[in-house]
Amino acid sequence: MSNNIREYMAHVSRHLFKVLDIAGASEYVRNTRQQCELVGDVLASLTYGIEEGDVAIYTFGSMSEGTTTPGMNSDTDTMMCFQLYPVFETKADVTFEDMNTKYGKKYGDNDYTYFLMLNDGETPIGFCKLEIILGIVMEPTNPNFSLHVCMDINGRCVITNSCMVDAMDQDERNGPAATTYKRPGFTDLDYIPSFRCAKWPSVAEEFLTRKRKYGFPSTDMAADFASFGIFFVPTGHSDSLEKHLQWRLSFSLQERKIMLNLNPTQFKCYILLKMIKEDFVKAAVPGKSLTSYQCKTSIFWSIEKTHPSIWVESNLVACLVKCLHLLKIWIRNGFVPNFFMPPVSIWKGSKAICKMVTCIIDSILKDPIEYLLSLKCDRVGSLLRRSLETCIEVGQKRQEETEKSDNYFREAKRTLHLSVHRLHYSFSSDTSHMCVGLLHHVSSDDDIDSCIVNHRGLISFLRNTTKMSKLMFQPLNYVQQASECVLPFLLTSYGSQLASKSLLQPNAGTHEQAMAHLKTGQHSGYL
Structure with a gap:
């Protein structure tokens, strides 16, 4: 790459960085979204824990990460973790000291009902079955779901993955989620029921031990990851005969921890990947293809493999290109490695879809700046074009063009201010409701x-x-x-x-x- 091209990309990067602030990806808006959602999680967990039994609430995805803009209309992913039934990897791990402390009980280990992770030749990596071990003491039941016990192919008593989602009110089933509010004018709300294991699973041990040249994630952060444990969400492998009995391992708490600690350039790079996905891939490829989660995975791997000094404002376009290159290689090969369990692929598209998405990304890589100038989401492309035009000397611009450009920026800022106002209003209203x-x-x-x-x-x-x-x-x-x-x-x-x-x-x-x-x-x- 010549110095002229490198300097021009840096020039565009700096303007793009400021344009994304106006479009709703500023640090203020990001932090406000995170605060509203995560404080709301704590309040919701208090309410559900008291009124509905032992249920913890977690908001994951774009809303809690702050990785959305007014024009994206992102889904809200809310995980409901039913903690009354803990999950253990092996019988040697079974202990109920925390449960006794939490609930003030003095039962023995044989009194509780719990689940064991069951992995066999029928279960693909990244999934497991949950074998139920019944306790002597009858635990209080939650009216939101009932456990459906079934015999697996080896004669073990396991619970089906439909037992919780089917009991919830919903408009449709979307993977492990029950989707509600599926109507015009509302953000889609995905409720994902789950169970939790407090211990980091041995199948993902490589993540904790692999050497990282550039220290991402940091040693302290990785230690936190282990203490978070993992969730089990109700969905099985699509090609498995026992998919109705399988539960997918989910590292949602760890993913959210990383996203909350991204620097502004990394954060904006992910925003751009999502916009590209919406405007150029989703609009041209039928059905499900490139997902936000795959874009997020490319950010994680790219940060781990590059020096921290690369992720600065003037390199925003270059960082975006790096992530797109990585996605292109993965999708061309039909394998997108999970960040926490690399042997597991998170790509689900067919060979035809692979070819279509690869061609689109290849076209973008040939002229990334032209595609950025064509982004429709939150009018980023038009705002960037007008921002770059202001660099021309005033004498070379007509007065009416300057006024038109100023009006365009004012309208974008007005849209953002209204969005932030609604965010604050919704938070105040929800908080008051939960306090009542x-x-x-x-x-x-x-x-x-x-x-x-x-x-x-x-x-x-x-x-x-x-x-x-x-x-x-x-x-x-x-x-x-x-x-x-x-x-x-x-x-x-x-x-x-x-x-x-x-x-x-x-x-x-x-x-x-x-x-x-x-x-x-x-x-x-x-x-």
Whole structure:
């Protein structure tokens, strides 16, 4: 590559970087989306955990990562993890110390119902069956699903992967998800039921031990990955005779951790890959072909294989080209390696689809800047063209063209501001709704002393944000923000309960406590 071409790509990269900010991929919007979704996860987990049983809520994909823009209309992927039934890889791993601590029980290991990962010759790598081991003690059931037990080909008692999705209200089945809100004007909402194993699986041991020349992911991050464990989502291998009994291993928490730590150039590169997928691949190739997850995988592998100094603003186009080159090679060979389990391919397209997608990517690589100038998503192509035109000396431009360009940028900024406003409004509305649900729960008992005890217990739990973070496997900073959202409502409600008791029982000595909690709650900025 000549110096002139390299300098021109750097010039376009800097303009493209700023254009993406206007289109909705700025660090402010990215962080706002992440905060709204991840704080909402913590609040939703609290609500579901109290009202529906032991269910943890996780939002994955574009919304929680902040890797979307107003024009993408991305899906919301919400995982509902049913934690009452833990998964273990082997019987040697079985222990219920955490369960006893969490639920305050003192049962023996034989009392709990749990699942064992079952891998045999009938199960492809990346999938497993879940053998059910019934406990003596009858656990409380969740009305959202029931376990369907079936005998596999080897005579083992396993649970079917349809037992949870089929029990949920949905418009359609989409892989492991039950898709709802499938109608005009709404973002598609995918509910993905799951179970969880607290231990990193041995089948993915290579990820933790492989040598990384450029230190990505970092040693500390990889250590966190191991502590997250993995999920099991209800979908089997499409070519397997026992696909209705298989569960796919999911590393969603690890993926989200990486995405939350991408630098601005890496983040914008992924945004561009998704836009290219939507505008040039999806529009030309029928059915399912290139996916956002495959684009994300190309980012992960590219970062691992390149020096960190490459991922800077002036190299945005060059980094995009590198990822597209990698995707082209993979898809041409019909094999896209999973980042956490490289022997597993995440490509599902036919040979005909491979050829079509490869041809499209090859065309883009021949003239990437021209294709970037043609992007329709969020008007990025037009904004980039106008941004580059402003570099021409003012004397060479007509006044009307300058005004037209300025109007175009103002309209793009207005669209973004409206989108951010809706984001803040939705977060405030959802937070208020969940706070009302929590208040209703702790105040549902007619006995005022019971209400006070319920309030005190929940307030104590919310103040121990470190424990909450470990139990929910959510980032500590988002757990702290969620706690700050809810505590004022609980404190004022708790103060009201104490004040009521002081009126009913004047000698109870609760008046001063009531006033203190009311003042603490009312002085918060969240009320």
